[in-house]
Amino acid sequence: MSKIEARLAELGLTLPEATAPIANYVPFTVSGKIVYVSGQVPRKDGKIFPTGRVGEQVSVEEAKTAARDCMLSIIAHARTAAGGDLDKVARVLRVTGYVHSASSFGDQPSVINGASDLAVELFGEAGRHARSAVGVASLPAGAAVEVEAILELA
Amino acid sequence: MSKIEARLAELGLTLPEATAPIANYVPFTVSGKIVYVSGQVPRKDGKIFPTGRVGEQVSVEEAKTAARDCMLSIIAHARTAAGGDLDKVARVLRVTGYVHSASSFGDQPSVINGASDLAVELFGEAGRHARSAVGVASLPAGAAVEVEAILELA
Amino acid sequence: MSKIEARLAELGLTLPEATAPIANYVPFTVSGKIVYVSGQVPRKDGKIFPTGRVGEQVSVEEAKTAARDCMLSIIAHARTAAGGDLDKVARVLRVTGYVHSASSFGDQPSVINGASDLAVELFGEAGRHARSAVGVASLPAGAAVEVEAILELA
Numbered sequence: 001m002s003k004i005e006a007r008l009a010e011l012g013l014t015l016p017e018a019t020a021p022i023a024n025y026v027p028f029t030v031s032g033k034i035v036y037v038s039g040q041v042p043r044k045d046g047k048i049f050p051t052g053r054v055g056e057q058v059s060v061e062e063a064k065t066a067a068r069d070c071m072l073s074i075i076a077h078a079r080t081a082a083g084g085d086l087d088k089v090a091r092v093l094r095v096t097g098y099v100h101s102a103s104s105f106g107d108q109p110s111v112i113n114g115a116s117d118l119a120v121e122l123f124g125e126a127g128r129h130a131r132s133a134v135g136v137a138s139l140p141a142g143a144a145v146e147v148e149a150i151l152e153l154a
Numbered sequence: 155m156s157k158i159e160a161r162l163a164e165l166g167l168t169l170p171e172a173t174a175p176i177a178n179y180v181p182f183t184v185s186g187k188i189v190y191v192s193g194q195v196p197r198k199d200g201k202i203f204p205t206g207r208v209g210e211q212v213s214v215e216e217a218k219t220a221a222r223d224c225m226l227s228i229i230a231h232a233r234t235a236a237g238g239d240l241d242k243v244a245r246v247l248r249v250t251g252y253v254h255s256a257s258s259f260g261d262q263p264s265v266i267n268g269a270s271d272l273a274v275e276l277f278g279e280a281g282r283h284a285r286s287a288v289g290v291a292s293l294p295a296g297a298a299v300e301v302e303a304i305l306e307l308a
Numbered sequence: 309m310s311k312i313e314a315r316l317a318e319l320g321l322t323l324p325e326a327t328a329p330i331a332n333y334v335p336f337t338v339s340g341k342i343v344y345v346s347g348q349v350p351r352k353d354g355k356i357f358p359t360g361r362v363g364e365q366v367s368v369e370e371a372k373t374a375a376r377d378c379m380l381s382i383i384a385h386a387r388t389a390a391g392g393d394l395d396k397v398a399r400v401l402r403v404t405g406y407v408h409s410a411s412s413f414g415d416q417p418s419v420i421n422g423a424s425d426l427a428v429e430l431f432g433e434a435g436r437h438a439r440s441a442v443g444v445a446s447l448p449a450g451a452a453v454e455v456e457a458i459l460e461l462a
Contacts, residue, residue: 021285023263023267023270024267024270024271024273024274024281024282025249025270025282025283025284025285026282026283026284027284028284029245029246029247029248029282029283029284031187031188031245031247031306032187036247036248036283036284036304037284038284038285038286039285039286039287039288051260053257096286098286098288102257103291136288136289136290136291137255137256137257137289137290137291138255138256138257138258138259138260138262138288138289139260139262139288139289140260140261140262140263140287141260142258142260143260146286146288148284148286
């Protein structure tokens with residue numbers, strides 16, 4: 001078993017199925033060693049969940065879990081990009097986290113820590129990335145959070 | 155005539171003039187094979203149009219057409235980046251679509267499909283890209299949509 | 309003294325201390341020649357400042373100065389990425405500027421010019437970059453502006 005798969009098992013995590021979007025785009029593209037992963041939204045039973053503004057309809061803790069789920073989807077796509085072997089992911093380079101926010105909400109960093117923490121739990125130092133966290137007016141189907149990433153293959 | 159120019163003609167499309175911004179930035183930069191294209195907003199008769207929140211002042215269909223116009227501007231700049239030959243655009247790697255949205259609007263994907271669909275109509279499989287679509291509080295001059303892209307040259 | 313350090317001195321500018329975030333991410337990552345710098349928010353006496361919506365609580369001029377401060381932080385991190393020698397920064401490739409905006413505010417470009425202008429004052433033609441400027445619902449701790457960048461090393 002690969003080192004990262006073993007770490008996933010240790011953390012009790014299962015990667016979601018890496019499904020393709022039903023539109024003219026793809027979950028990821030690769031240029032040289034660089035993998036660009038599409039923005040991921042959290043899902044439950046196939047539906048986008050949680051939805052709503054963080055700080056109002058959705059708590060910071062719920063949104064943080066949702067951001068973690070987004071990172072899990074990113075990792076699922078990264079596995080496909082790496083030919084099925086997560087040990088060939090050399091580095092998480094950049095993460096952008098969009099948080100569905102009311103204008104008065106300013107704790108986007110805590111929410112996106114859900115994604116960042118998982119990257120580091122799985123990849124260690126190689127999981128540390130450049131990051132931006134911003135609060136947006138809305139997201140697809142009202143999703144509470146959306147996370148995209150750029151990774152480097154070995 | 156180049157293959158992609160022929161395809162543009164088939165689709166009845168003319169690329170807009172690739173004008174430079176009147177500020178300290180440029181329409182695109184190139185690093186190796188990678189082209190970073192600045193965020194494009196839709197224009198009509200030289201003015202930013204349509205403006206307003208999608209789902210309120212602007213319909214999804216109007217915004218989708220606007221996103222298509224943004225992609226047309228991206229392609230115009232990509233042609234310049236490729237030394238005038240669109241056949242040297244190897245791949246659309248990533249598209250980020252910002253939709254001027256009310257908090258209750260959640261159909262950013264349909265809007266940004268206007269940009270994604272054009273990329274695939276023109277470039278075929280090479281037009282399929284990683285994508286994020288988000289809803290933002292506002293955009294330059296109230297534009298309904300803004301689209302940026304990263305492309306790969308051959 | 310390096311050429312760019314001399315230019316900083318000419319402009320009367322001092323780079324802020326390049327501090328690391330207190331979370332599982334880093335100020336920048338490097339892949340080959342490409343440097344991805346995390347989103348920077350403006351600070352005063354160690355606190356995020358100014359805060360609030362531009363066009364309401366914060367004026368365009370104040371926000372422009374804040375965007376310039378964000379670029380100064382980006383340059384501080386770029387110096388570290390370049391091994392302490394800013395003359396090894398070959399190019400600013402891309403800048404994304406997020407402006408904390410009311411829905412009616414549309415002058416994000418003037419705000420982000422604060423960042424773009426400084427890049428060009430320091431690096432000359434090499435400072436000209438691809439750019440997107442968008443208006444967001446909110447930002448970390450209510451910051452008025454956040455700026456991220458991608459640079460190329462020599």
